[in-house]
Amino acid sequence: MNKNIQYHPTAADSTGSTKRLVILGAGESGIGAALLGKQQGYEVFVSDGGVIKDNYKQEMAVNHIPFEEGQHSWDVILGADEIVKSPGIPEKSELMKKVREKQVPVISEIELAYRFSKDAKIIAITGSNGKSTTTALTYHIFKTAGYNAAMAGNIGISYARQVATAPVEYYIIEISSFQLDDITTFRPHVAILLNITPDHLDRYDYKMENYVASKFRIAMNQTKDDYFIYCLDDPEIRNYMNEKTIYSTTIPFTIMEPLKKEGGSIANDQVNIKLNDDPVIVSIYDLALKGKHNLYNSMAAGIAGKTMDIRKEKIRESLTSFKSLEHRMEYVATVRGIDFINDSKATNVNSLWFALESMEQPVVLIMGGVDKGNDYSAIKDLVQEKVKGIVCMGVDNKPIQDALSSATPAMVNTSSMKDAVQEAFKLAAKGDVVLLSPACASFDLFKNYEDRGKQFKEAVREL
CATH class of the missing domain: 3.40.1190.10 (Mur-like, catalytic domain)
Known part of the structure; x- marks a missing residue:
């Protein structure tokens, strides 16, 4: 928390009036906007209701950009000439309702x-x-x-x-x-x-x-x-x-x-x-x-x-x-004749459909996470055709079980990546593929899809 940082607008636009730019959210998008705003002569203030990463805090300090974390100073935010909103902040949030009510112009970082x-x-x-x-x-x-x-x-x-x-x-x-x-x-x-x-x-x-x-x-x-x-x-x-x-x-x-x-x-x-x-x-x-x-x-x-x-x-x-991206159908290793593929970036059902569609070997599928209202029935036929077992990984796996348990011979519940990989390894045989393609967001067990993919790769290397 940075309660001691004071907000002193000093920059002026071509008419001589102060241009106060408030950035809501201090992820990569917000920090990029703050750096650009500062460079272009705006008076910038960054506000994040959560915890800001240390490297971003350091970057703002070095560039003399005032910020706060763990709170929102309404007087500063609603006094802005313009707000740059993090893409992760929904319109339904209390924060955005107040901003819209006050009719402060809101733009995205792009x-x-x-x-x-x-x-x-x-x-x-x-x-x-x-x-x-x-x-x-x-x-x-x-x-x-x-x-x-x-x-x-x-x-x-x-x-x-x-x-x-x-x-x-x-x-x-x-x-x-x-x-x-x-x-x-x-x-x-x-x-x-x-x-x-x-x-x-x-x-x-x-x-x-x-x-x-x-x-x-x-x-x-x-x-x-x-x-x-x-x-x-x-x-x-x-x-x-x-x-x-x-x-x-x-x-x-x-x-x-x-x-x-x-x-x-x-x-x-x-x-x-x-x-x-x-x-x-x-x-x-x-x-x-x-x-x-x-x-x-x-x-x-x-x-x-x-x-x-x-x-x-x-x-x-x-x-x-071209070489494919990390966490997108990324080959990790072959262990006892079983291939391990990291498709952690597959955060919706359609991504999983594409991943399964491209598979030519029998699949043990690791999936699950934060369900965004997914319709898993869309992949039922492909699961029936290609998947010999599903390892569910998440806090609430019931929607997956209800939709797909009848389409595959085996379904296992786990609550960590290490357990998921070990259970998948048990279900797989030589010539099979263990595919991490979650079809869900990662926020229940992991920081983000990169963290999920890295944990998968670590667990595979420990087998």
Whole structure:
């Protein structure tokens, strides 16, 4: 707690009045916004109702940014000219109700960062699944081509921190619906919408249409000079686009049908990316990322590269040389003929569906965590086909048991990662895969999905 820190607004805008910027939440996004705000002459104050990590506190102290933790000083917060809200703070919270009542303008960290990076080209990627992989792959394409690019947002460091500390010509940004909810002018030159499946519905009044509309905000400020790259096979995306106007140049990708116009499609076991009369053609067997879902991710990233005039040879080279991300279908080890795969980043049912769909060996599945209102029946057929046992890991495993116990021969409950890995090892035989793909948030037993993935890897190494 930092009760001794006083808030003394001193910065002024062009009219001479004080610009007081309050940052709610002191995670990576909030600290990035604080650093950028300070650099741009705002008087910044950071408020977090929880405990702030020591490294972030040190960073704020070094940069003379006042902050508080474990409390919210209402007079300071409600006296702000503008608030940057952490994407993790729901609108239903007491904090946001008071802010909205007082009508203090609220923006997201990506909106703040955009104000000071408009001269750059911004490639923004969203979707319910595959965002991190597609963002990393797109960045790999740009770096392989020698472009002055950075990867930021929900992957790595925050967009605002990147703008403040190491500005570049091309920003490849992973963006969540929560971040898009509080934009006003943010306009990516290239927007990618990978898919929309039920997720975080508790934040959207349990209405799918609200969540869909949130995802489409990525294109709301785009013009005909911009590009909107989207999955033609996704029914939610198709339905929305049939009813609403997208003003940017739309480029689809699909694995279901050949495309007569520009976009990405599959024919004769080859990925075809057609744009600017110079197609990129890659055998699906040469792609670095395997599985049907990664065909979509590879096409989306390849199209983004083509919109920025990256040579087809560089795109092809990148799509075949990319190394997958930690905690996303990450091979860990083989123990007594059993493969262990870490897919801790799978925090919803659709991610788990994709993981199971790509499996060719019998699976012992470790899943569970904080249930976000998941419909596990969506994976029942795949579980029946591929899963020989489920190890549940979480405080409340009843929804998983109710939905899937009849679809698999064995189901075990555990309350720690170590126990989960040991139980899975007992259920597995030589030639099987033990797959950690939780389909849930991690906050009941772990700090976050990274902590969950690391604990899984440690437990596997101890076998």
